[in-house]
Amino acid sequence: MTAIVEINNLTKMYKNKRGIHEVNMTVQQGDIYGFFGPNGAGKTTVMKIMTGLARPQQGQVKLFGYDVSTQYEQAMSKVGVLIETAEAFTFMSGRKNLELAARFYPGIDKQRVDEVLEIVGLTPFQREKVAGYSLGMKQRLGLAAAMLSKPELLILDEPTNGLDIEGMVQIREIILRLAREERITFLISSHLIHEMELMCNRMGIIHQGRLVREGLISELAKGSASLEEAYLREITEVRRLAAHA
Numbered sequence: 001m002t003a004i005v006e007i008n009n010l011t012k013m014y015k016n017k018r019g020i021h022e023v024n025m026t027v028q029q030g031d032i033y034g035f036f037g038p039n040g041a042g043k044t045t046v047m048k049i050m051t052g053l054a055r056p057q058q059g060q061v062k063l064f065g066y067d068v069s070t071q072y073e074q075a076m077s078k079v080g081v082l083i084e085t086a087e088a089f090t091f092m093s094g095r096k097n098l099e100l101a102a103r104f105y106p107g108i109d110k111q112r113v114d115e116v117l118e119i120v121g122l123t124p125f126q127r128e129k130v131a132g133y134s135l136g137m138k139q140r141l142g143l144a145a146a147m148l149s150k151p152e153l154l155i156l157d158e159p160t161n162g163l164d165i166e167g168m169v170q171i172r173e174i175i176l177r178l179a180r181e182e183r184i185t186f187l188i189s190s191h192l193i194h195e196m197e198l199m200c201n202r203m204g205i206i207h208q209g210r211l212v213r214e215g216l217i218s219e220l221a222k223g224s225a226s227l228e229e230a231y232l233r234e235i236t237e238v239r240r241l242a243a244h245a
C-alpha cells in the first residue's frame with residue numbers, strides 16, 4: 001500500500017488553548033478516508049495545515065511523499081481542495097466561474113471545464129448565474145473547481161454540510177463514482193457519522209483536538225450494533241481515561 005497522506009505529530013494550539021494536539025494520520029492510495037469528529041474537534045485546523053492555509057507549531061504533513069511546509073508545490077501538484085463552503089462569484093455563471101478558476105492552472109482547456117461540469121451534473125445549468133444556484137449546486141460547483149487540475153487526491157471539508165437529503169446523496173454519488181472510475185483518493189471531514197458509514201472505507205476519529213482512533217470502518221464497528229454505538233463507546237472510554245489521568 002502507498003501512503004498518500006502522512007501526518008506526524010501535528011500540533012497547533014490557538015491562544016484560547018484550543019486546537020489540535022499531536023495528531024497522527026495516514027491515508028492510503030484508494031481510500032475514501034472519513035475524518036470524523038463533532039463541531040470544534042479540530043478537523044478544519046488539520047485540513048488547513050495540510051493544504052498550506054495554516055502553519056503548525058509542531059509536526060509534519062507529507063502529501064505524495066513531499067513535505068507541505070518545505071516542498072509545497074510538489075506536495076500540492078496532484079491535490080484538489082474544497083475547504084469550508086465553496087466560494088464563487090455569484091453574479092457570474094457557473095461556467096464562467098470555472099473558466100476563471102482554470103486560469104490558475106497551466107494547460108487546462110475549455111474541454112476540461114466541460115468535463116468537470118458533466119462530472120458534477122451541472123452541464124444543464126452552466127449558463128445560469130450562481131446567485132440562483134441551490135446550496136447543493138454551489139457545493140457541486142466547488143467540487144468541479146477542485147477537479148479542474150485532474151487531482152489524484154481530493155481533500156473535502158464537510159462537503160455535505162447544510163445540504164438536504166437529495167443534495168447529500170448527489171455529492172456522495174459523485175464521490176463514490178470518482179473513487180471507483182477515476183481512482184481518486186479522498187480525505188473527507190464530517191460530523192455526520194452516517195455519512196461516513198455510507199461513503200468511507202477508513203476513518204479517523206478526532207476528539208477535542210486529539211486523534212483517538214483510526215482504522216477500517218468494518219473493524220471500528222465490529223462488536224457494536226452500529227458505527228454510532230462504537231463511536232459513543234470509544235468517546236466514553238476516552239473521557240473515563242481523561243478523568244483518571
Ligand SMILES: Nc1ncnc2c1ncn2[C@@H]1O[C@H](COP(=O)(O)OP(=O)(O)OP(=O)(O)O)[C@@H](O)[C@H]1O
Nearest residue numbers: 014016018019037038039040041042043044045046
Ligand atoms: N483562528 C482561531 N482562533 C482561535 N480558536 C480557533 C481558531 N480556529 C479554530 N479555533 C478553535 O479550535 C478548535 C478546533 O476548530 P476547528 O475549526 O478546527 O474544528 P472543526 O472540527 O473543523 O469544527 P467545525 O465542524 O465546527 O468546523 C475549536 O475549539 C475552535 O473554536
